Amino acid sequence: MSLPAHDPCGHDHPVAPPPAGVGIPRHGAFDAPAFEQAIADLLRACGIAPDNRHTGRTAQRVRELWQQRLLGGYELDPAAVLGDGFEDPRRDMVVIRGIAVHGVCPHHLVPFRGVAHVAYLPGGRLHGFGRIARLVDAIGHRFTYQEWMTRDIADALMTHGKAAGAACVIEAEQLCLLLGEDRRGDERVITQAFAGEFEHSEQARNEFLRAIEERRR
Numbered sequence: 001m002s003l004p005a006h007d008p009c010g011h012d013h014p015v016a017p018p019p020a021g022v023g024i025p026r027h028g029a030f031d032a033p034a035f036e037q038a039i040a041d042l043l044r045a046c047g048i049a050p051d052n053r054h055t056g057r058t059a060q061r062v063r064e065l066w067q068q069r070l071l072g073g074y075e076l077d078p079a080a081v082l083g084d085g086f087e088d089p090r091r092d093m094v095v096i097r098g099i100a101v102h103g104v105c106p107h108h109l110v111p112f113r114g115v116a117h118v119a120y121l122p123g124g125r126l127h128g129f130g131r132i133a134r135l136v137d138a139i140g141h142r143f144t145y146q147e148w149m150t151r152d153i154a155d156a157l158m159t160h161g162k163a164a165g166a167a168c169v170i171e172a173e174q175l176c177l178l179l180g181e182d183r184r185g186d187e188r189v190i191t192q193a194f195a196g197e198f199e200h201s202e203q204a205r206n207e208f209l210r211a212i213e214e215r216r217r
Contacts, residue, residue: 022152023144024106026074035063070104070111073141078152079160081138085127091164093204095119095211096129099136105176106143114172114188116140116150117212120157121197121204123164132157146172146191154193165197167208 036059040050048055095117102113116136120127139152150170157166171190178187198204 022078022139022156023073023103023142023148026142030067030071030074032063032067035066036060039063069141070102071141071143073138076134076138076141078135078138078156081134082127082131082156082160085125085131085161087124088122088126089124090126091122093119093121093207093211094126095208096132097212099133101136101140101149101170101172103140103142103144103146103149105145105174108176110175110179112146112172112174112176112189114170116153117169117171117208118153118157119167119198119208119211120161120163121165123162123196125162127161135160146170146174146189150191151193154195154198158195163196165199165201165204166195167198167205168193169209169212 039059039062043050043055043058050056050059096119097115097117099116099118100113101116102111104111118132118136120132135156136153139156140149144152150168153168154166157163169190169192171188173187174189177189194205198208
């Protein structure tokens with residue numbers, strides 16, 4: 001199931017054009033004490049005491065999860081994470097399937113999760129597979145939209161990886177969609193982005209899509 005680009009969560013509020021940079025920019029450092037206080041206040045607002053035997057460490061646990069995992073990409077520079085790679089004249093397609101990916105929807109503050117399939121056509125440099133997976137983390141672990149993340153990954157491989165072409169397909173579960181009324185619970189959103197030679201060559205796009213098709217079945 002694919003949703004219109006203007007409505008990634010299945011609701012009636014249009015998405016503004018993506019800002020410069022990656023994801024929604026952060027205008028200050030992560031404030032751990034303020035975050036924990038906000039979680040305690042949230043529990044109180046829900047009618048739950050934040051200091052009983054079940055919730056005594058909830059604020060700390062939630063803060064650690066958000067700071068280190070859900071929003072950990074803000075502490076990573078995609079260019080530095082990818083690195084320079086190494087010179088190599090090969091131009092054969094490189095495909096990495098099934099990279100675990102998640103981000104946080106800024107409309108409802110709930111995560112979406114899925115897998116990213118990434119490919120690039122080298123433009124004189126090769127990059128470690130683990131580096132590319134970390135690039136996906138650096139871009140995805142932020143407040144962002146699945147559409148933006150997909151494009152940002154492809155563009156980063158072109159800009160920082162000096163690729164001749166880059167492609168990204170993300171298939172994800174949007175929790176804000178799955179929690180909506182009258183949902184079956186098995187909806188998936190698929191987004192695609194192609195840059196460089198992938199954008200201009202139908203053959204390159206088809207080769208990439210065939211390479212990931214088995215994974216998506």
